[in-house]
Amino acid sequence: MTDPANKQPYVLVPEMTLLETLPAHHKKRFEMALFMMHNSLAESLSWEQIAQESAISPYHFHRQFSQLFGETPGQYLGRVRLQYAVSLLSSETPLKITDIAHECGYSSSQAMAKVLKRELGMTAKSLHQFVVSGTSADMAQLLDKLSHPGSNQSIEKQLAQEMPTELVWYPARGMKVKDIPNFDWDDVFETLGEKSTRLMSTAPISELERKWKDISFTVGDWQVDSEHYDYFIPEGYYLCCEVYLVSDIAYLAAIEGLFKQAEILGYQVNESAHLIEMVHHVDMSPIGGATFAFQIPIII
The missing domain is CATH 1.10.10.60 (Homeodomain-like)
Incomplete structure (x- = not known):
């Protein structure tokens, strides 16, 4: 990317x-x-x-x-x-x-x-x-009631449909796992601030329909020297997007939109691999926005 x-x-x-x-x-x-x-x-x-x-x-x-x-x-x-x-x-x-x-x-x-x-x-x-x-789908349904109303669907979902994506091949990557109980990006931002940009989160795609608390999130520091890696992500193609957002509503809309775009583009998502999330920037002002990079594995 x-x-x-x-x-x-x-x-x-x-x-x-x-x-x-x-x-x-x-x-x-x-x-x-x-x-x-x-x-x-x-x-x-x-x-x-x-x-x-x-x-x-x-x-x-x-x-x-x-x-x-x-x-x-x-x-x-x-x-x-x-x-x-x-x-x-x-x-x-x-x-x-x-x-x-x-x-x-x-x-x-x-x-x-x-x-x-x-x-x-x-x-x-x-x-x-x-x-x-609840599951992520349950949460999305709840947050949809709080989203910005549009003509046929929320404006967050409308914007997610227009979100640019890019198919990128990545070599094998790694990170050093960090113990973050009850992982939540908002809590991470509050604790680490700009240092949050050192973190990468992965979640098995096969688990994304489970209850939120049952998803096996793995979080680690990807900016350490490779000799300290204890978790590895295999090489391969990923459909990627990079978005600036300020709400949980937009966060879920972006992820849902990325999977929908993969379907529209005719890509086969690797269900045995992981959704990857990274933070490229954190706005520590009262606005509180963040720039996320989302990546889903594609079978070519």
């Missing part, structure tokens, strides 16, 4: 794609509004307050936002709150329910419970159990 330092990743972020259609001065104000929506949840600001703080009249903000995003600012803000709540409730060691509610901008745990029941048909406890015991 092309050197990631000289290649721009494909952006799988609906907000960034939609804002590209705006004039520069409008785009800057909308970017400020979106930043506040995502990073001031605990302050429980209304969309009207956010519009005023972004130097946009609430009337024009509501009209332009609805036309551009296909949902009102209030609907978008509510969806962002729920996304964050689901993320916190999905943690291996979640916070107290009341703390999560306040962190996401809900007035109380009861208010958050009503939204969870109405939008997802779940309680906080059942949601946590669902994430722990």
Whole structure:
């Protein structure tokens, strides 16, 4: 694959794609509004307050936002709150329910419970159990309810369909395995920051339909000297993509999109090999995005 330092990743972020259609001065104000929506949840600001703080009249903000995003600012803000709540409730060691509610901008745990029941048909406890015991397909179905609405399917899935891919032959590779219990990229980013780019993750393709906790992830440092390798990846052809994303929704959409593109292109996926994930860049700003490289083995 092309050197990631000289290649721009494909952006799988609906907000960034939609804002590209705006004039520069409008785009800057909308970017400020979106930043506040995502990073001031605990302050429980209304969309009207956010519009005023972004130097946009609430009337024009509501009209332009609805036309551009296909949902009102209030609907978008509510969806962002729920996304964050689901993320916190999905943690291996979640916070107290009341703390999560306040962190996401809900007035109380009861208010958050009503939204969870109405939008997802779940309680906080059942949601946590669902994430722990569910399969990746179950999780994708859940997150699809939180995705950016499009005409026929979510915008994340639409973008994934247009994601560029490349068939690349790789020589044998290796890494030194690291013990990371309950492996999760978000936890890795929080712990290691930019050092996360040293890691490679592999998962047997034959296990991807299992419950998330039963998938045999192997994680290791691929930047150590080869003499320290204790895990090896065989040579072969891989269908690859490199994407910038900021959400679990886009993460799953990218992987699903890569497998669908392999099918469309007529490639046979090697079911006895592994899905490979690497991180080329981690954005440690409040935006919190990351550039992922996904690779699936192809039989030629």
